[in-house]
Amino acid sequence: MKRFLTQYWVRIVYWTIFLVVLFYFAPKQNDFYLDDDIAKFKHDHLRPALIWLWVIIGVIFLVILFLKSISLKDSLIKLFYISCVTAALLFIFQDLFLAGALFLNTQIKKDSSSKNYVVEYLGTEEKGNFHLYEPSTKKITIERKLEKSFYAPGLKQNETIAIQFNEGVLGIKYPENLQSNKY
Numbered sequence: 001m002k003r004f005l006t007q008y009w010v011r012i013v014y015w016t017i018f019l020v021v022l023f024y025f026a027p028k029q030n031d032f033y034l035d036d037d038i039a040k041f042k043h044d045h046l047r048p049a050l051i052w053l054w055v056i057i058g059v060i061f062l063v064i065l066f067l068k069s070i071s072l073k074d075s076l077i078k079l080f081y082i083s084c085v086t087a088a089l090l091f092i093f094q095d096l097f098l099a100g101a102l103f104l105n106t107q108i109k110k111d112s113s114s115k116n117y118v119v120e121y122l123g124t125e126e127k128g129n130f131h132l133y134e135p136s137t138k139k140i141t142i143e144r145k146l147e148k149s150f151y152a153p154g155l156k157q158n159e160t161i162a163i164q165f166n167e168g169v170l171g172i173k174y175p176e177n178l179q180s181n182k183y
Contacts, residue, residue, distance in 0.1 A: 041170070050094060105174070110171075120132065
């Protein structure tokens with residue numbers, strides 16, 4: 001057993017770190033953000049960034065293959081293979097890229113703002129009937145994370161709650177007190 005550990009310790013450490021990042025770190029980053037903000041960032045910024053990364057990697061390998069190869073056909077076949085593998089890896093690991101971006105976003109605060117919500121109970125004043133109405137959009141929010149985080153037993157109908165939002169370095173907003181609450 002000792003021989004096995006000394007021979008493969010680097011791989012064991014690598015896979016342990018990778019699995020911790022994959023199954024603990026990455027899912028935890030979503031807890032700090034509202035689901036709508038994550039979806040908007042993913043659609044507007046992350047996917048285009050991954051596509052551009054894929055194109056850049058393809059161009060780099062194309063240049064390398066043309067410099068090392070004598071056959072155009074051989075270079076294009078290898079480029080197709082590399083492009084497929086790169087696209088698959090970027091697609092499979094897009095949640096890790098998202099988690100890294102969300103983590104980076106919370107490290108540097110650019111701006112902060114406050115947003116007012118009005119307490120709405122649909123029925124009796126219980127946690128299950130608690131909802132937040134946003135006067136600026138004139139809609140009841142469907143963000144369960146906000147409702148679970150900011151519900152307090154003493155809140156009354158039509159009471160106003162001010163929620164502080166921070167904007168990180170990547171421009172993604174996140175509620176200041178959301179991360180301190182368990183869901």
